[in-house]
Amino acid sequence: MIGRVHKIAANDYEVHTAEGLFHCRFTGKLKRVRHGELKLAAVGDEVELVPGQERQGTIVKVMTRRSKLSRHDVLHPSREQVIVANVDVLVIVQAACDPDFNDLVADKCTVMASANALPCVLVVNKSDLGRPDISAYEQSGYRCLRTSTTTGEGVEGLAALLGGKTSVFMGPSGVGKSSLLNALRPDLGLKVGEVSRTGEGRHTTTWVDLIPVAGGLVADTPGLEFFTFWRVTPENLKDHFLDLADLAEGCRFRNCSHTTEETCAVRGRAAASRYRNYLAVRESLLARRPAF
């Protein structure tokens, strides 16, 4: 039987199949084979299982991942921790205000997407409260959507975007991620206006799970402080600001850092906020400060 891991709590893997939900564990053999990995499977993994009694099951195989969103493991930073497997799109959620639109955080999220080879979409929620200038993103080719759970603006557009896909919502707390999911699926009843901090830790409790919404699956992540830039260095960061990378074709040197080089084609041409945030993220990587 084939299924998808929607949730992991300690050793309990919640797997959804065409035959319903199964609570699964791993075979001892698979545990040994995958010994080098920090977790036997991630949320979003497709697995093969052998059903047992009372909706219990045993996972016998984890399918090859077609994509993933990863971070550096907290305790073993050189190792990869897959946050969600088989992701189609990263949905960057910001608010128009309350909290203010934060282009530094939004740009960090675009770096996360690029570093994981995932497409991203910018959702500006609380559009009933304001309309910040997002032309830097539109011009850079990022898909953008303004939404409001108060007026309903953009909610249908968001539903269309999520249908048939596995998405990860990423944004600071308070921007309305849970409210958007509730708007798309009122029976969800996710708590709103609360900061969830249940989740840090590797093998412990649930901190991200997949929620069926609008014909797709969405991971509502608990907060940005849990993310690090998987394999992003001060040197390769410039490749993850896709608009800067486009302009970089005009730089004299291939390894131009776009900082002080006289022959740089990026400096002065990139959107001001994007360039400023590139420098800021580069500084934090050089200083080895946490990503968010």
Ligand SMILES: Nc1nc2c(ncn2[C@@H]2O[C@H](COP(=O)(O)OP(=O)(O)O)[C@@H](O)[C@H]2O)c(=O)[nH]1
């Ligand atoms: N004005 C306005 N407030 C919103 C909107 N969406 C959510 N909120 C409010 O913003 C607060 C935080 O929402 P929540 O969904 O918990 O944000 P999360 O932390 O990102 O999940 C709550 O008080 C919501 O009622 C919106 O579109 N417009």
Ligand SMILES: [Mg+2]
């Ligand atoms: Mg929330």
Ligand SMILES: [Zn+2]
């Ligand atoms: Zn340059």
